Amino acid sequence: MLNTPAPPPAAAAAFTAGLPSFLFGPSGIVSSAGIPSTLPTFADVGPGFLAAQQIYVLRLTDITANAGPVSPKSSGWQFFAGHPYPPAKMVLATVVQRPSASAWTLVCLDYGEGVVEQFEVGQMLLNFSPAQEANYDLRWLEVPGVNVRAFWLASQTDGAPDYVVPYPGGTAQVIPALQNTNPYTMSAFLAIIRPLALLNGSMPAGYGA
Numbered sequence: 672m673l674n675t676p677a678p679p680p681a682a683a684a685a686f687t688a689g690l691p692s693f694l695f696g697p698s699g700i701v702s703s704a705g706i707p708s709t710l711p712t713f714a715d716v717g718p719g720f721l722a723a724q725q726i727y728v729l730r731l732t733d734i735t736a737n738a739g740p741v742s743p744k745s746s747g748w749q750f751f752a753g754h755p756y757p758p759a760k761m762v763l764a765t766v767v768q769r770p771s772a773s774a775w776t777l778v779c780l781d782y783g784e785g786v787v788e789q790f791e792v793g794q795m796l797l798n799f800s801p802a803q804e805a806n807y808d809l810r811w812l813e814v815p816g817v818n819v820r821a822f823w824l825a826s827q828t829d830g831a832p833d834y835v836v837p838y839p840g841g842t843a844q845v846i847p848a849l850q851n852t853n854p855y856t857m858s859a860f861l862a863i864i865r866p867l868a869l870l871n872g873s874m875p876a877g878y879g880a
Contacts, residue, residue, distance in 0.1 A: 673802040673824065675809050678723045678748045682766050682775045686720065686750045689777030690764060711782055715760035716753040722793060723750050724811040726765070727823065731816035734861060734868040741861065743823075749811055755787045762786065789838055796822055796836065799854070805831035817867045818845060824854070833857035 694713045727743035734741060747767035754760045763786040765779040796809060805828035812823035812835065824834040834854040837844050844850045848863045855863070 673797050673799055673807050673809055674827070675722065676725060678725070678750070678766075679775070682748045682768070683720070683723070683750075685766050685775035685777055686748075686752075686764050687718065689766075690716070690752070690762075690780075693764070693777065693780045694762070711753060711760045711762055716762055720750040720752040720764075721755075721761075722790065723748055724793070724809060724822075726811045726813065729812060729814045731868045731872040734814070734816075734865055735872055738865075740857075743812060746813075751786070751790045751793075755790055759784060759787045761790065763789065785839075792836070792838060792840070793822060796824065799824060799834070801831070801834065807831075807834075814864065814868075816871050817864050819849070819864060821860075823857075835860040 691713050694711065694716065725745055726747045726749055728746045729741060729743040733743070747765060750764045750766065751761065752764065753762050761782065763781040764777055765781075766775050766777050768775050793809065799807070801807075802824065805826060807824040807826055807828075810823040810825050812821045814820075820838055822836040822838060824836070826833050833856065835857055836854045837846075837849045837860075840852055841850055846863070846867070849855070849860075
């Protein structure tokens with residue numbers, strides 16, 4: 672089955688505590704996905720959240736250092752809240768735990784059609800066929816060095832492979848080799864992005880992907 676692990680209570684509390692100030696603006700820092708005309712209000716979104724996923728980050732050096740398995744590092748949690756349709760009154764909040772402090776903090780809020788689409792893809796993955804025969808955790812994976820974000824289905828069953836679903840998918844995906852709409856095994860995913868990671872990792876200081 673596909674599990675959706677619960678976030679730490681302190682992370683969920685930070686989301687709940689920080690959401691009103693972000694939505695009331697302009698004191699909140701808001702990045703829009705899809706650039707809708709108006710920011711949802713706290714009344715639109717309401718209390719609580721619909722889904723939460725742990726965020727993991729994979730660095731270029733992790734990809735290029737070896738040709739085998741990788742171990743992305745946890746960097747926080749993302750929370751979907753509100754109503755996806757109709758009309759879309761949904762937000763996606765990112766909560767992190769600063770290295771210099773033990774407190775969790777809401778640091779980013781996204782809204783718009785991109786957020787709704789990302790939520791819907793996550794919901795569709797609950798019917799992912801391999802998860803009917805093995806246990807998986809649904810996670811969110813970011814690879815900043817190659818500009819890739821994806822759903823990560825992390826196997827909790829010995830011998831079952833991990834899977835990666837890049838987001839966005841299809842022709843909206845900037846890396847052509849990742850435009851297949853079928854999930855990639857983690858090994859296939861790494862084989863595709865490793866040459867790009869090697870290239871970007873060799874760029875001189877001041878240049879970027």
